[in-house]
Amino acid sequence: MxxxxxxxxxxxxxxxxxxxxxxxxxxxxxxxxxxxxxxxxxxxxxxxxxxxxxxxxxxxxxxxxxxxxxxxxxxxxxxxxxxxxxxxxxxxxxxxxxxxxxxxxxxxxxxxxxxxxxKEYGEAIQWCDKALQIYSSDKKIQDLRIQASKLKKSADKEKRKKQLEEKKQRAAEEKLIAALKVRNLRFVSDPVEGQDGEPEEQAKAFVTSLVSNEPSGRHMVSLDDEGVLQWPVRFLYPEHGHSDLISAFNEDTRFIDHLEVMFSSKEAPPEWDQERKYQVTNLKVYFEDYDERKLVELNADLTLKAGLQHPRYHIVGGVPTFFVLSTATPYHEQFLKKY
Missing domain, CATH: 1.25.40.10 (Tetratricopeptide repeat domain)
Known part of the structure; x- marks a missing residue:
C-alpha cells in the first residue's frame, strides 16, 4: 500500500x-x-x-x-x-x-x-470566565469573551423579537378561530372540538388545516382590522374544465358582485367563452352537499357569509368552492342530472 x-x-x-x-x-x-x-x-x-x-x-x-x-x-x-x-x-x-x-x-x-x-453564547461566556480565572492575560480568550458577549446580546434581541412575533401570531390565530366559531361555519374536519391535545395545539392544528397550497400560492382565510373575514374562494366551470381563484373574497360582498366584474359585457370574455354563453343574467351558483353528495343552488344575491352559513355547506381544505354554470348551454341540465 x-x-x-x-x-x-x-x-x-x-x-x-x-x-x-x-x-x-x-x-x-x-x-x-x-x-x-x-x-x-x-x-x-x-x-x-x-x-x-x-x-x-x-x-x-x-x-x-x-x-x-x-x-x-x-x-x-x-x-x-x-x-x-x-x-x-x-x-x-x-x-x-x-x-x-x-x-x-x-x-x-x-x-x-x-x-x-x-451558538450557545451564554455558555461560551461562562467558559471564558473560567479560563480567565486561570489564564487572565490570554488575549485570544479575552477577545472570544467580547465576541461572545456581543453575539449573545444580538441573539437575545432576536429571540425576544421572535417571541413577540409568535405572541402576535397566536393572538391573531385566536381571533380568527373566535370569528369562525361565532359564525357557526361547518368544516369537514374541525380539530378544535372533541380532539385530544392541548387547546393551543388544537387551535394550531385547526388554523393549519385552513391553509391551502394552491398552485398560484398559499392562501388562507384572514380577519381584517374591521373584523371581516376575507376568504380565498374558487369558482369552478365544469363545462370547460376551468376555474378562478378569488384570493380575498370579502364575506360581506355578494356572489353577483364578483360575477358582474368577471363576466362584464364591457370586457373581453374568457378565452374559453368566446361565444359569451356565460353572462350575468344566465349564471347560476351551486355547491355540493358534502354529506349527501347532492347539488344545492345558491341565490347569487346572497353574500359569501350567508352562503357559507347555509346549513348544508361544508368548507373543505380551507378554500370555499362553488360551481358556476350557464343556463344558456345544454351542459347545465346535463350537469344537474349527474346529481
Missing amino acids: KEAPENIEDFPELQAFQQIKYASEESTKEDNALTHKNDGNQWFKKKMYKPAVTAYTEGLDQKCADKEINAVLYTNRAAAHYHLGNHRSSLNDAKEALNLKPDHLKALNRTIDCCMQL
Missing part, C-alpha cells in the same frame, strides 16, 4: 497486523493508550479525522489510570470531532478533559470554540 485506508475495517489483514502491534504481554494499559494516541496523532496530521477519532477512542477504551493521558486523548478526540463538524461531540469530549484536568488550556479553548459554533 502507498497510503493507509480511512476505513481499516475493510482490510482484515491490517486489522490482524494491528492486533499484533498491541499484543505484547509486557505492554501496560498506559503503554497501549499512548500507542493509540500516537496512532491518532498520525491520522490527525494527515487530516484523516475519522480514523483519528477511532484511534483516540481505542486509547480511552484501555481505561488506564493516568488522568494526564486520558485528558490528552479526550482533548485530541475533541479536536478530531471539531474538524468533522461534530461540534456537540467535540464539546462533550472537551468537558471530559476538563473534568480530568481543569487547567487544560487546549480543552478550555475547544469548549469555547464549540459553544460559539453551537
Whole structure:
C-alpha cells in the first residue's frame, strides 16, 4: 500500500497486523493508550479525522489510570470531532478533559470554540470566565469573551423579537378561530372540538388545516382590522374544465358582485367563452352537499357569509368552492342530472 485506508475495517489483514502491534504481554494499559494516541496523532496530521477519532477512542477504551493521558486523548478526540463538524461531540469530549484536568488550556479553548459554533453564547461566556480565572492575560480568550458577549446580546434581541412575533401570531390565530366559531361555519374536519391535545395545539392544528397550497400560492382565510373575514374562494366551470381563484373574497360582498366584474359585457370574455354563453343574467351558483353528495343552488344575491352559513355547506381544505354554470348551454341540465 502507498497510503493507509480511512476505513481499516475493510482490510482484515491490517486489522490482524494491528492486533499484533498491541499484543505484547509486557505492554501496560498506559503503554497501549499512548500507542493509540500516537496512532491518532498520525491520522490527525494527515487530516484523516475519522480514523483519528477511532484511534483516540481505542486509547480511552484501555481505561488506564493516568488522568494526564486520558485528558490528552479526550482533548485530541475533541479536536478530531471539531474538524468533522461534530461540534456537540467535540464539546462533550472537551468537558471530559476538563473534568480530568481543569487547567487544560487546549480543552478550555475547544469548549469555547464549540459553544460559539453551537451558538450557545451564554455558555461560551461562562467558559471564558473560567479560563480567565486561570489564564487572565490570554488575549485570544479575552477577545472570544467580547465576541461572545456581543453575539449573545444580538441573539437575545432576536429571540425576544421572535417571541413577540409568535405572541402576535397566536393572538391573531385566536381571533380568527373566535370569528369562525361565532359564525357557526361547518368544516369537514374541525380539530378544535372533541380532539385530544392541548387547546393551543388544537387551535394550531385547526388554523393549519385552513391553509391551502394552491398552485398560484398559499392562501388562507384572514380577519381584517374591521373584523371581516376575507376568504380565498374558487369558482369552478365544469363545462370547460376551468376555474378562478378569488384570493380575498370579502364575506360581506355578494356572489353577483364578483360575477358582474368577471363576466362584464364591457370586457373581453374568457378565452374559453368566446361565444359569451356565460353572462350575468344566465349564471347560476351551486355547491355540493358534502354529506349527501347532492347539488344545492345558491341565490347569487346572497353574500359569501350567508352562503357559507347555509346549513348544508361544508368548507373543505380551507378554500370555499362553488360551481358556476350557464343556463344558456345544454351542459347545465346535463350537469344537474349527474346529481
